[in-house]
Amino acid sequence: MALGAVLLTASGCDRHADTGSVVVSAVSSADTAPTASRDRSGEGDMPHRVLRNALAQGLVRFDANGQIEPGLAERWIVIDDGGSYIFRLREAKWNDGMPVTADQVVPILRRLTSPQSGNPLAPFLTAIDEIVVMTPQVIEVRLSRPRPDLLKLFAQPEMAIIDRARHGTGPFRIIRSGPPPLLRPIPDPRRAEPDDTETPAPEDDVLLVTESPARAVLRFARGKSDLMLGGRFETWPLIDAGGVASTAVRVDPAAGLFGLAIANRDGFLADAGNRQALSAAFDRTAMLSSIAPNWEAADRLLPDALDSDAPPQIPGWALLTLDERRAGARARVAAWGQPVRLRIALPRGPGANLLYGQIGATLLAISITPERVDNDAPADLRLIDAVAPFDSARWYLATACAPCGPEAQAAIEQARLAPTLATRSAAIAAADAAINQDTSFIPLARPLRWSLVTRRLRQYQPNVRAWHPLNRLRADTN
Incomplete structure (x- = not known):
């Protein structure tokens, strides 16, 4: 039996119809205390990381394949073999409707990259020498030593730009606090027409449930959710115990x-x-x-x-x-x-x-x-x-x-x-x-990371980052 397969003992209760909100279970670890491995890797609590990534974004972010795509920055150039990165911010707004400017973003980036920030990625960002505002929409990150892989660090949820007063810039906002919270996509001002007042369809919304692995597997097996995120080696045996269809199990080729x-x-x-x-x-x-x-x-x-x-x-x-x-x-x-x-x-x-x-x-x-x-x-x-x-x-x-x-x-x-x-x-x-x-x-x-996925989530793709943004699941949204 292949790694991605389990015994098929479930009834036909899988969620196939693309109707209603996408229900996502983000698994909380049984071990609530921080561990050396998660502190060093940047892998913190899954529900917190998923929610942070949904409500806020970095200069760049990961797409469904774990590749870099624009976030707050619409484009960038890398010079001096990774010695300097210049980002041009796209037109974006905080969740209070105010426009995002480089003057606001730079202090947040400086805080996130500081050794005193508590950011688990900070030890791998020590080559950053200076982050400066070049124009109201342009930021330069200058490094003392070249780092060609810097964008992959900047795409991690821990590097999401969050203003303490205005919070994030999407791709989602909370429209019902819950628990569980109900998330709705924020229209991209680059795509929306000035007089566009159309309400997003219910299928665009995401209901984000935080629960234990056992409850998440049971919820999925009963057809009450579309996606379970956060499967690890310690919870793999729950798949057989829950009687989940083999076609629903997706294993990431995690590095x-x-x-x-x-x-x-x-x-x-x-x-x-x-x-x-x-x-x-x-x-x-x-x-x-x-x-x-x-x-x-x-x-x-x-x-x-x-x-x-x-x-x-x-x-x-x-x-x-x-x-x-x-x-x-x-x-x-x-x-x-x-x-x-x-x-x-x-x-x-x-x-x-x-x-x-x-x-x-x-x-x-x-x-x-x-x-x-x-x-x-x-x-x-x-x-x-x-x-x-x-x-x-x-x-x-x-x-x-x-x-x-x-x-x-x-x-x-x-x-x-x-x-x-x-x-x-x-x-x-x-x-x-x-x-x-x-x-x-x-x-x-290698780390074992897995998810449970229904057919309606057409964009879901296993990837080496083992990371699956909520805006890259069902359809091509902003």
């Missing part, structure tokens, strides 16, 4: 990290050889297939070279058999001379229960005693499950360094400060080699 960070480098895990032996001991294919069929395993940190000038580093144990790897790990534990106990921090959910069963069995097989702890508890191994917000190897390296040794940290910092793209690529390759040697992260797979 990012899924694996165990070495959260505590004391005791047995203080030795890099011990950390490497632990990474080698896992049967990744068996572990992942116990949760979701055909979930592809990963044994290296980088999925591709990306902006490194070398191929991804391959661990030294990659050519050994599983029996050889586990024998080496048992020898390491025996040589330690005292009992080894490791705490594993995981989220809640049936998929996480299955994952812990596999992790625990592996540790017991090499004479280590496992202990499961909550996501926010002190731990020795902590799951990082994060979609990459942009396509730089430095994101993977910095996110996996949680923590890592001083040599690896210095290599990552050198990559961040590299003055040219060529020196940056070389520094990233060196950092990848340093982290591979340090073994601060145990890669297991």
